[in-house]
Amino acid sequence: MAKPTPLSGFPEFLPADRVVEQQVIATLSRTFELHGFGNIETRAVEPMDQLLRKGETSKEVYVLKRLHDTDGDAGMGLHFDLTVPFARYVMENAGKLEFPFRRWQIQKVWRGERPQEGRFREFTQADIDIVGRDVLPFHHDVEVARVMVEALSQLARPDSIGLPGFRLQVNNRKLIQGFYEGVGATDTDKVMQVIDKLDKLPVDKVRELLQSDAGLDEKQADLCLQLATIESEDASFVDAVRALGVESELLEEGLSELAAVIAGCASVTSETVRVVADLKIARGLDYYTGTVFETRLTGFESLGSICSGGRYDALASDGRFTYPGVGISLGLSRLLVPLVQKGHLTGSRQVPSAVLVALNEEESRPAADAVAQQLRASGVPTEVAAKADKFGKQIKYAEKRGIPFVLFERTDESGASTYEAKDIRSGEQVTVDPATWTPPAADLRPQVSASSTTDSKEISK
Amino acid sequence: MAKPTPLSGFPEFLPADRVVEQQVIATLSRTFELHGFGNIETRAVEPMDQLLRKGETSKEVYVLKRLHDTDGDAGMGLHFDLTVPFARYVMENAGKLEFPFRRWQIQKVWRGERPQEGRFREFTQADIDIVGRDVLPFHHDVEVARVMVEALSQLARPDSIGLPGFRLQVNNRKLIQGFYEGVGATDTDKVMQVIDKLDKLPVDKVRELLQSDAGLDEKQADLCLQLATIESEDASFVDAVRALGVESELLEEGLSELAAVIAGCASVTSETVRVVADLKIARGLDYYTGTVFETRLTGFESLGSICSGGRYDALASDGRFTYPGVGISLGLSRLLVPLVQKGHLTGSRQVPSAVLVALNEEESRPAADAVAQQLRASGVPTEVAAKADKFGKQIKYAEKRGIPFVLFERTDESGASTYEAKDIRSGEQVTVDPATWTPPAADLRPQVSASSTTDSKEISK
Numbered sequence: 033m034a035k036p037t038p039l040s041g042f043p044e045f046l047p048a049d050r051v052v053e054q055q056v057i058a059t060l061s062r063t064f065e066l067h068g069f070g071n072i073e074t075r076a077v078e079p080m081d082q083l084l085r086k087g088e089t090s091k092e093v094y095v096l097k098r099l100h101d102t103d104g105d106a107g108m109g110l111h112f113d114l115t116v117p118f119a120r121y122v123m124e125n126a127g128k129l130e131f132p133f134r135r136w137q138i139q140k141v142w143r144g145e146r147p148q149e150g151r152f153r154e155f156t157q158a159d160i161d162i163v164g165r166d167v168l169p170f171h172h173d174v175e176v177a178r179v180m181v182e183a184l185s186q187l188a189r190p191d192s193i194g195l196p197g198f199r200l201q202v203n204n205r206k207l208i209q210g211f212y213e214g215v216g217a218t219d220t221d222k223v224m225q226v227i228d229k230l231d232k233l234p235v236d237k238v239r240e241l242l243q244s245d246a247g248l249d250e251k252q253a254d255l256c257l258q259l260a261t262i263e264s265e266d267a268s269f270v271d272a273v274r275a276l277g278v279e280s281e282l283l284e285e286g287l288s289e290l291a292a293v294i295a296g297c298a299s300v301t302s303e304t305v306r307v308v309a310d311l312k313i314a315r316g317l318d319y320y321t322g323t324v325f326e327t328r329l330t331g332f333e334s335l336g337s338i339c340s341g342g343r344y345d346a347l348a349s350d351g352r353f354t355y356p357g358v359g360i361s362l363g364l365s366r367l368l369v370p371l372v373q374k375g376h377l378t379g380s381r382q383v384p385s386a387v388l389v390a391l392n393e394e395e396s397r398p399a400a401d402a403v404a405q406q407l408r409a410s411g412v413p414t415e416v417a418a419k420a421d422k423f424g425k426q427i428k429y430a431e432k433r434g435i436p437f438v439l440f441e442r443t444d445e446s447g448a449s450t451y452e453a454k455d456i457r458s459g460e461q462v463t464v465d466p467a468t469w470t471p472p473a474a475d476l477r478p479q480v481s482a483s484s485t486t487d488s489k490e491i492s493k
Numbered sequence: 494m495a496k497p498t499p500l501s502g503f504p505e506f507l508p509a510d511r512v513v514e515q516q517v518i519a520t521l522s523r524t525f526e527l528h529g530f531g532n533i534e535t536r537a538v539e540p541m542d543q544l545l546r547k548g549e550t551s552k553e554v555y556v557l558k559r560l561h562d563t564d565g566d567a568g569m570g571l572h573f574d575l576t577v578p579f580a581r582y583v584m585e586n587a588g589k590l591e592f593p594f595r596r597w598q599i600q601k602v603w604r605g606e607r608p609q610e611g612r613f614r615e616f617t618q619a620d621i622d623i624v625g626r627d628v629l630p631f632h633h634d635v636e637v638a639r640v641m642v643e644a645l646s647q648l649a650r651p652d653s654i655g656l657p658g659f660r661l662q663v664n665n666r667k668l669i670q671g672f673y674e675g676v677g678a679t680d681t682d683k684v685m686q687v688i689d690k691l692d693k694l695p696v697d698k699v700r701e702l703l704q705s706d707a708g709l710d711e712k713q714a715d716l717c718l719q720l721a722t723i724e725s726e727d728a729s730f731v732d733a734v735r736a737l738g739v740e741s742e743l744l745e746e747g748l749s750e751l752a753a754v755i756a757g758c759a760s761v762t763s764e765t766v767r768v769v770a771d772l773k774i775a776r777g778l779d780y781y782t783g784t785v786f787e788t789r790l791t792g793f794e795s796l797g798s799i800c801s802g803g804r805y806d807a808l809a810s811d812g813r814f815t816y817p818g819v820g821i822s823l824g825l826s827r828l829l830v831p832l833v834q835k836g837h838l839t840g841s842r843q844v845p846s847a848v849l850v851a852l853n854e855e856e857s858r859p860a861a862d863a864v865a866q867q868l869r870a871s872g873v874p875t876e877v878a879a880k881a882d883k884f885g886k887q888i889k890y891a892e893k894r895g896i897p898f899v900l901f902e903r904t905d906e907s908g909a910s911t912y913e914a915k916d917i918r919s920g921e922q923v924t925v926d927p928a929t930w931t932p933p934a935a936d937l938r939p940q941v942s943a944s945s946t947t948d949s950k951e952i953s954k
Contacts, residue, residue, distance in 0.1 A: 046589055
């Protein structure tokens with residue numbers, strides 16, 4: 033068979049890069065579970081009627097068809113996000129779940145888009161959601177924000193993954209809708225859609241559209257544009273909004289909710305992970321009803337929002353109950369694939385092995401296997417040389433794979449044998465007892481190394 | 494929306510059952526990595542020409558089609574195993590991989606079969622393989638067997654998952670093919686196919702087919718049937734084969750390889766995990782060329798082989814190199830879904846939380862959040878009560894979810910407050926410092942509880 037070529041839009045990692053993804057997933061899941069979020073995994077497919085409930089992404093669905101079925105497709109498609117399957121899972125199992133139900137879910141999703149730079153057709157998302165039955169108190173909005181901020185902070189720690197940092201931008205639908213109402217707008221959804229174009233169009237063009245398309249007068253349009261410029265890392269945005277002189281009950285509710293999210297996150301922010309009230313954030317999807325989130329990766333803003341979500345008052349409804357929720361979805365592939373492909377992140381070695389047990393001659397393989405088992409029993413990932421070879425070649429074998437230690441047997445004149453562990457990076461060599469020796473903790477697993485992000489322009493173009 | 498009904502053949506777990514699967518995956522991956530196997534994840538789809546290279550399962554492929562593409566399908570299908578994508582991955586990245594290349598891979602696969610009892614259309618497999626470039630010494634056959642036996646032993650440990658036990662049945666294609674040649678068979682493949690029917694047809698019927706279809710005479714057929722009855726947990730099968738008086742070079746090679754696998758596994762077998770030379774095992778797939786493996790779950794033999802594999806001399810070939818390999822694939826869903834569905838295995842609770850921080854009144858939520866953060870900093874999964882409530886209700890809340898500890902604040906007459914941790918199973922209650930207290934290690938994570946398997950007949954029918 034000829035050498036296969038990569039499929040555009042279906043990213044895959046080499047082993048050393050997969051180490052990065054594995055450690056990111058481990059960090060996320062650990063944080064989520066510390067906060068009481070349980071894991072679920074849903075099937076990859078949903079019935080087409082579920083997938084097509086929201087018009088927006090329906091064109092991007094991959095439909096399944098059994099190869100020899102000539103009479104049409106299987107009535108199922110691959111899920112394009114983790115929200116639709118989660119809503120279905122909650123409905124299907126509502127009688128067996130306890131509410132509020134917290135779940136984390138990290139899985140692949142598929143979108144049949146035409147491939148283009150930065151767009152994937154298969155990618156991994158990491159979602160957290162809290163769902164209630166009929167009611168879900170507002171404090172859960174603060175909770176999901178805090179949990180995700182904590183998870184991102186873990187990823188940004190230099191001794192963990194070392195990602196450059198994040199800026200979580202929070203807004204509230206009630207706030208902006210209440211403001212537009214207070215301004216006198218009749219079609220607040222339209223105003224929101226136009227304001228949402230601020231990152232693509234010049235301000236003057238948006239002002240024009242607010243008048244031509246959303247039916248605002250010049251003064252109203254100006255107020256809406258001024259609202260969109262407000263941002264603050266503390267509660268000062270409240271005064272800035274009030275200074276615009278617009279009033280409505282819904283606006284007040286939104287202001288107080290947004291202030292609560294900002295205040296609630298204050299204790300978990302850091303130098304690298306910031307939480308900002310940013311009043312231009314709207315989120316296109318129409319099911320959000322309160323808090324909305326977007327997140328930018330510091331220095332890589334051109335990637336767009338890599339972590340978004342919000343409050344939805346009806347994730348699902350079965351006639352008897354409605355299920356309100358609040359959640360955030362982290363685009364794991366969107367975050368990692370460019371950083372890995374450009375070499376900003378990689379694993380320190382391409383195999384888990386911390387130790388290679390060298391082999392002088394094939395006959396001593398059983399003894400080498402036994403030594404390796406002793407190390408594994410102490411939790412040390414270990415492999416035995418694939419073939420007996422000169423010592424220099426075995427060092428090279430370890431070097432190529434990034435294995436830090438080579439263990440070998442040394443027999444003295446009396447025939448007694450000892451084991452020596454050689455750190456091939458420093459050349460340092462010590463006599464060890466394989467039953468008790470372990471490499472330094474930092475060498476036990478591959479580490480993720482993050483290169484400086486000063487050259488990040490390369491990717492943020 | 495109406496309550497959705499489960500899709501037949503697409504099993505999903507409730508949160509407490511997903512705990513079982515999570516812990517099985519963690520146990521497997523830990524064992525694989527201790528042996529130097531690195532993880533990869535391949536995309537879910539492959540080009541149709543790759544999927545159809547082997548005729549056998551082609552009818553079961555799910556083909557993808559973009560919803561609005563009227564001009565046919567996307568030329569891609571969902572993978573039906575992890576071997577085809579692995580072969581493609583090796584070929585695609587051969588220049589960047591170091592050989593021998595050891596990988597583990599745990600992912601879902603899809604087969605568009607008509608749904609029936611015990612057959613899934615989406616299921617998870619756990620594969621390990623070692624692949625070489627042009628050469629792969631035989632000792633790697635012993636290695637993969639040992640690694641999988643060790644992994645299964647971990648799963649069978651009562652303090653781990655507590656699965657009932659496993660019987661790994663090993664044979665060797667060279668052995669049986671060499672024996673059939675030595676007997677004088679001309680169509681050894683046909684003999685193998687007929688012998689493979691021994692678990693479905695009576696011996697007399699097989700004897701008949703060996704003569705009518707495989708062209709053997711009665712004596713030859715008898716010898717082949719006698720070979721198939723031989724099994725042993727040690728090297729004694731070698732003498733039993735020799736006693737049949739059949740000779741060939743290939744047979745000798747097979748005997749010595751099989752003996753080496755059995756001897757190599759001796760140090761990792763246990764009461765519950767046995768390794769047996771079983772000379773009736775053939776494996777239907779024609780790409781195996783030496784060692785072959787099948788595995789039965791003790792007491793659940795009717796599930797068939799839940800873990801199979803073998804040596805293949807050409808996983809792939811690109812004209813310049815061939816890539817021989819040896820691997821085993823564990824059917825994770827096949828193993829777990831029936832055990833979980835019948836209630837033999839479940840998680841001890843449906844949330845990760847080990848502690849619920851109670852809440853007297855909504856105003857003290859920030860204080861409760863701060864206490865919860867202290868516990869989380871000590872690695873204790875913790876949630877805060879969803880709403881302020883009477884203490885009795887909070888205990889019930891914890892009970893329903895299986896959370897073992899409730900932490901609550903107690904204020905004495907002087908106004909000074911202390912924290913009490915109540916073990917709701919025993920009712921025992923102690924004053925604790927949230928900054929340092931942690932529950933017993935066994936309560937930190939949900940445990941997997943395995944019910945006695947004496948009632949296993951229920952499922953093995």
